[in-house]
Amino acid sequence: MAELSTLARPYAEAAFKRAKQTNSVAEWFDVLQFLSTVAQDQDLLAIVGNPGIGKDKIAKLVLDICQDNTHEEAKNLVKLLILNGKFVLLPKIFALYEEYKADDEGYVNVELYSAFPLTKAEQNKYGAMLEKQLHKKVNAVVTVDKSLLGGILAKAGDKVIDGSIRGQIHQLAKRL
Amino acid sequence: MQLNPSEISDLIKKKIENFDAHLEAHTEGTVVSVTDGIVRVHGLSEAMQGEMLEFPGGSYGMALNLERDSVGVVMLGAYQHISEGDTVKCTGRILEVPVGEALLGRVVDALGNPIDGKGAIETEVSSPIEKIAPGVIARQSVDQPVQLGLKAIDSMIPVGRGQRELIIGDRQTGKTAIAIDAIINQKGTGIKCIYVAIGQKRSSIANVVRKLEEHGAMEHTIIVVASASESAALQFIAPYTGCSMGEYFRDKGEDALIIYDDLTKQAWAYRQISLLLRRPPGREAYPGDVFYIHSRLLERAARINAVEVEKLTNGQVKGKTGSLTALPIIETQGGDVSAFVPTNVISITDGQIFLETGLFNSGIRPAVNAGLSVSRVGGAAQTKIIKKLGGGIRLDLAQFRELAAFAQFASDLDESTRKQIERGRRVTELMKQNQYAPMSVAEMSVSLYAANTGFLDDLDVKKVRDFEAALLSFMRAEESDLMAKINEKGDFSDEIKDGIHNAIERFIKTSSW
Numbered sequence: 001m002a003e004l005s006t007l008a009r010p011y012a013e014a015a016f017k018r019a020k021q022t023n024s025v026a027e028w029f030d031v032l033q034f035l036s037t038v039a040q041d042q043d044l045l046a047i048v049g050n051p052g053i054g055k056d057k058i059a060k061l062v063l064d065i066c067q068d069n070t071h072e073e074a075k076n077l078v079k080l081l082i083l084n085g086k087f088v089l090l091p092k093i094f095a096l097y098e099e100y101k102a103d104d105e106g107y108v109n110v111e112l113y114s115a116f117p118l119t120k121a122e123q124n125k126y127g128a129m130l131e132k133q134l135h136k137k138v139n140a141v142v143t144v145d146k147s148l149l150g151g152i153l154a155k156a157g158d159k160v161i162d163g164s165i166r167g168q169i170h171q172l173a174k175r176l
Numbered sequence: 177m178q179l180n181p182s183e184i185s186d187l188i189k190k191k192i193e194n195f196d197a198h199l200e201a202h203t204e205g206t207v208v209s210v211t212d213g214i215v216r217v218h219g220l221s222e223a224m225q226g227e228m229l230e231f232p233g234g235s236y237g238m239a240l241n242l243e244r245d246s247v248g249v250v251m252l253g254a255y256q257h258i259s260e261g262d263t264v265k266c267t268g269r270i271l272e273v274p275v276g277e278a279l280l281g282r283v284v285d286a287l288g289n290p291i292d293g294k295g296a297i298e299t300e301v302s303s304p305i306e307k308i309a310p311g312v313i314a315r316q317s318v319d320q321p322v323q324l325g326l327k328a329i330d331s332m333i334p335v336g337r338g339q340r341e342l343i344i345g346d347r348q349t350g351k352t353a354i355a356i357d358a359i360i361n362q363k364g365t366g367i368k369c370i371y372v373a374i375g376q377k378r379s380s381i382a383n384v385v386r387k388l389e390e391h392g393a394m395e396h397t398i399i400v401v402a403s404a405s406e407s408a409a410l411q412f413i414a415p416y417t418g419c420s421m422g423e424y425f426r427d428k429g430e431d432a433l434i435i436y437d438d439l440t441k442q443a444w445a446y447r448q449i450s451l452l453l454r455r456p457p458g459r460e461a462y463p464g465d466v467f468y469i470h471s472r473l474l475e476r477a478a479r480i481n482a483v484e485v486e487k488l489t490n491g492q493v494k495g496k497t498g499s500l501t502a503l504p505i506i507e508t509q510g511g512d513v514s515a516f517v518p519t520n521v522i523s524i525t526d527g528q529i530f531l532e533t534g535l536f537n538s539g540i541r542p543a544v545n546a547g548l549s550v551s552r553v554g555g556a557a558q559t560k561i562i563k564k565l566g567g568g569i570r571l572d573l574a575q576f577r578e579l580a581a582f583a584q585f586a587s588d589l590d591e592s593t594r595k596q597i598e599r600g601r602r603v604t605e606l607m608k609q610n611q612y613a614p615m616s617v618a619e620m621s622v623s624l625y626a627a628n629t630g631f632l633d634d635l636d637v638k639k640v641r642d643f644e645a646a647l648l649s650f651m652r653a654e655e656s657d658l659m660a661k662i663n664e665k666g667d668f669s670d671e672i673k674d675g676i677h678n679a680i681e682r683f684i685k686t687s688s689w
Contacts, residue, residue, distance in 0.1 A: 003208075003218065005245040133201070158203040158221045160265075167200060175191060 005096065008089040012096035015077060016104075022073075025101060033075045034096040038065060039090035048087045058082050059103070099157075107137035111155045115148040130154055133161065207231075207262040208246060213407050214452045215249045217264045223247045226306055228272075230265045233257045237264075238271055240478050241453050248453045250409040252287060270306065273417045274299040275424040279398045280368060286402040286414035292385075303424060305416040315479035321557045322433060322501050325361030325614020326354065328544045331566035331624060332573070333529055336557025337367075337431050338479025338499035342521055344506045344513060345531030349543050351505045353611050354529065355435040356384060358503065360393045361614035362433060367501075368425050369397040370434040372418035375411050375441030378403045391612060401509060408573040411445035412469075413451075422500045424547035426478075429485040429496035434477065437468060438505035443517050460516045467520045468503075474524050477502035519654065525604065527551040541608060546573050559617055559666030565624035569603055572627070576600020595633075602632040605640040618662035620646050625676050631684070639689065646689035655679050 019028040038044065039040045044065070048058055059082045063075055070078070102108055110130055112118075118126070123142060130138045134156055145153070150165035203221030215237060223229065223239045229249055231237060235258065235515045241248025248266070252271075273288035276299040281661050283292040290297050318336035335341045343351045359369045381401055388394045398421055402414035415436050425432040436442070443466055450463035458464050479499040486494050504525065506518050509532065513522065522528055527550045536543035555563050582589060583597050606627050609615070615623075623644050626632055634642055651659055660677045 003243075003245040006243075009244075127243045155204075158205065158219045159201065160204045171200065172192070 004089060004092045007086065008092035008096055010091045011077070011081065011086070011089065015093065016097055016100040018073060020104075025104070028074070029097065029101060029144065031070050031085075032090070032097050034069045035066065035074070035078065036091045036094035038062075039087060045088060048082065050129065055083055062087070102139070105137075107139050108134055108156050110134075110138050110140045112140045112142045113145040113148060113153040113164075114142060115144070115146055115150050116144055118146055118152075125153060126154070130156075130161070134159075179249055192623040200584070202268070203266045205247065205264045207258060207260055207264060209260065210255060210258050212307075212447075212452050213251045213255055213409065215251060215255065215258060215264075217247045217249055218245060218268060220247045220264065222272065223266055226270050228267045228269050230267050231255075231258055232262050238413075240449070241455075250453070251407065252413075253407070254408050255318075259354065269415065270303045270304045272304045273420055273591045274301070275303045276301050279421060281395050281397065283399040283401060284324055286400060286406070286410040286417050291401060301424070303420040303636070305413055305420050306472075307420065307423065307476065309472065310478050310480050310484065314480050314484040316479050316497050317556070318479055318553050319556050320431075320497075320499070321559055321562075322367065322431075323356075323361055323365070323614075323617060324358040325616075326542055326609055327615060327623060328359055328542050328546065328609070329354070329529060330558075330620060331562055332546050332570045333527065333544070333549045333551040334554065334558040335501065335503075335527075335551060336553045337501050338477070339527070339551070339553045340474050340477050340502040340504065340525040341551060342504050342506060342525040342528040343531070344508060344518060344522070344528050345543070346508055346511055346533050349515075349531040349533055349536050350541055350611075351385055351507070351531060352380075352384070352437055353528055354531075354542055355437060355503060355505065356387060357612065357614045358435070359388060359397055360391045360612065362396060363391075363393055366431065367396070368422075368430065368432045369393070370400065370418045370422050370432065371397060372402075372415050372434065372436050374401045374402050374414050374436065374438060375404050375445065376437065378405070379458065387612065400500065408445040408448040412442060412449060415439065415473050419500075420472055423476060423509060426480060426498040426500040427485065427488040429482075429489065429498045431499045431501070433501045433503070436473075436502065436504045438507050440507045440517060462516060466517065467524075470517075470521055471524050474502055474504065474521075476500065480520070519580065526553055539608070540604065541611075544607075546570070546607075547577055560670040561621045561662060561672070562617065562665050564668045565621060565628055568628040569607075572596075572599050572603045573607075576604065599630075599633060601637050602635065602640050603627050605637050606632065606644060610642065615648075616663055617666055618659040619651070620661075621662055621668075621679070622648065622651055622676055623675075626680055629677070629680075631680055642689045646687055647683055650683045651679060651685055654682075 015028060015032065019025045047053065047061065059079050062078055062082065066078065081089065112126060123140065127138045127140050148164040148166050151163045153164045153167065154161045188603065203220055203222045205217040207215055208218045209216045223242060225242060227239045229237045229239055235251060235253050235255060237249040237251045239247050240250050274297060278297050282290055282294065282297060285291050318338045320337040322335045323335050324330055324335060343354055345351050355371065359371060362369050371384065381403060385399060386642045389399055400414055400418040403413040418434055418436070422432040422434040443462065443587060446466060446469055447462050451457060451461065455463050477500045479497055482495050482497050485496055485498050506521050508515065508518050530545045530548040531543045532545045535545060558566065579593060579597050582593065606623060626647065632640055632643070658672070658679065662672060
């Protein structure tokens with residue numbers, strides 16, 4: 001069974017390319033965010049997944065819900081997803097779209113874990129360090145994690161940069 | 177002797193002093209599913225093919241299937257403690273194993289960890305298990321012999337240093353026995369041996385180790401074990417591990433001999449892994465690249481020239497060529513050499529030693545079928561004396577085979593046919609050899625000379641081996657100088673020929689058998 005990301009990728013790529021063409025990246029972002037929230041509603045998912053109801057009926061229902069918050073092309077995307085039975089992928093499509101958008105605008109979302117709360121100055125310092133490492137502007141989200149004992153741990157997608165005390169102790173343990 | 181506590185703390189202090197805690201950047205992924213030793217990991221976008229991945233609990237896996245958003249990992253070792261959601265880290269290293277002289281005399285598993293209880297192995301060098309074979313320019317043609325110590329093989333199917341000679345036969349035909357005799361015979365020759373046991377019973381492997389220790393052969397041997405109870409991944413990589421260990425000696429300008437026992441089980445292990453990784457099955461359910469797993473392994477057994485050795489050792493070793501000789505073993509089912517994997521490996525190797533159950537059961541051991549066995553290197557890899565004497569043996573046996581059907585009517589035939597049959601019978605009897613009793617070049621030469629010159633023709637067939645045994649002990653006692661001379665140079669000058677001839681005549685006059 002292929003991964004959800006693999007299934008969602010063509011849709012996300014198509015949406016992003018179209019958004020770039022029509023210069024409406026931010027609008028598409030909002031629309032997809034809205035659709036992603038809608039697609040996580042359990043009752044709606046139950047109806048969409050029901051094989052007894054005709055596909056056009058489902059499409060009409062969903063489009064009614066999304067009436068004012070979507071534009072024409074987004075409505076076409078929704079219809080296509082329902083037709084192919086891939087409506088449930090919308091949250092994944094949104095996540096991938098977000099990545100493409102971030103990549104395009106030259107910034108990356110980073111989760112910063114620290115043992116102690118950081119001051120603004122420290123946050124800026126770490127941000128600058130990470131920017132040098134990742135060669136992109138950094139959009140940091142800070143969380144406090146006591147188990148790190150000290151230092152910071154930065155996660156950007158798959159990449160992890162471990163400057164925490166806990167990480168160093170692990171390295172030492174492996175060495176010994 | 178007790179360990180001094182201060183010594184231990186000194187050691188630890190030294191290690192801590194040299195510890196450089198640098199900022200560590202790696203890629204991580206999450207476990208999505210764990211089934212039958214195969215783990216599917218989401219993420220790990222920078223994983224390399226064959227990279228070692230670190231799992232919680234200190235387990236390692238090898239990345240084999242690189243897909244769009246996930247990686248298919250085959251676990252090397254225990255995987256029962258891994259659950260969905262665990263974090264997996266890239267190590268940035270392709271799977272590598274320790275290599276070096278410190279491994280000689282040790283028994284290790286497929287990852288290079290010692291399993292003989294003799295303590296840790298201290299090596300400085302690690303080598304990746306997957307390496308590209310030496311290029312065309314780096315090679316030199318094979319012209320030095322590897323003496324296996326078995327008359328049937330060294331006279332008719334000679335093996336050279338850097339050659340790949342396949343040992344193929346049904347179960348219980350003596351394939352491992354040939355391999356062990358080959359290892360025992362390398363004592364004192366400077367050839368390092370590596371025995372890779374794939375998918376075998378641990379009791380068999382224990383027997384092998386014991387026999388090698390008894391004959392003093394362990395000190396120049398490394399044994400790599402991936403027994404039947406170990407995971408398919410370890411059985412799959414064990415031959416490559418052994419090959420890397422052998423390449424260490426080859427690249428230093430030394431000679432090494434590696435035995436893969438056996439490659440059929442490695443193909444089965446690879447088939448299991450590939451099917452679990454959902455790779456499409458082909459003929460006999462083997463994956464499409466089952467030829468490649470053997471060809472890339474056996475291509476690494478080669479002889480490299482002195483220029484290449486100098487390059488690889490950074491100028492330290494000059495004027496010496498290095499070689500790695502491979503003796504892969506394949507087990508056939510029902511004597512079927514035209515099955516998939518046997519035909520693959522036959523086409524890769526430089527010849528085969530074909531063992532038959534029929535010959536084995538009729539008492540001809542080693543059960544070598546001289547007609548179907550071939551060495552594509554041939555005479556170029558024989559000492560002069562064996563080459564001269566071996567030709568006659570080969571001819572006698574070939575003619576005997578032709579007339580084998582008439583052997584039943586021995587009394588009704590003409591003189592020359594009868595003589596050929598009688599000679600063939602005696603040569604066949606002479607080719608039999610006991611296990612764990614490999615012969616030196618001199619001993620072999622004396623036996624073959626006796627056969628060629630007709631000294632055996634007057635003997636009863638049943639007495640041939642007793643005659644040979646008595647003759648050889650006579651030669652060892654009375655003509656040790658001559659024997660040493662033959663062993664040293666391997667020439668067949670007139671002087672040596674006369675020496676042997678006179679010695680045999682003297683033996684016949686004075687001794688009994």
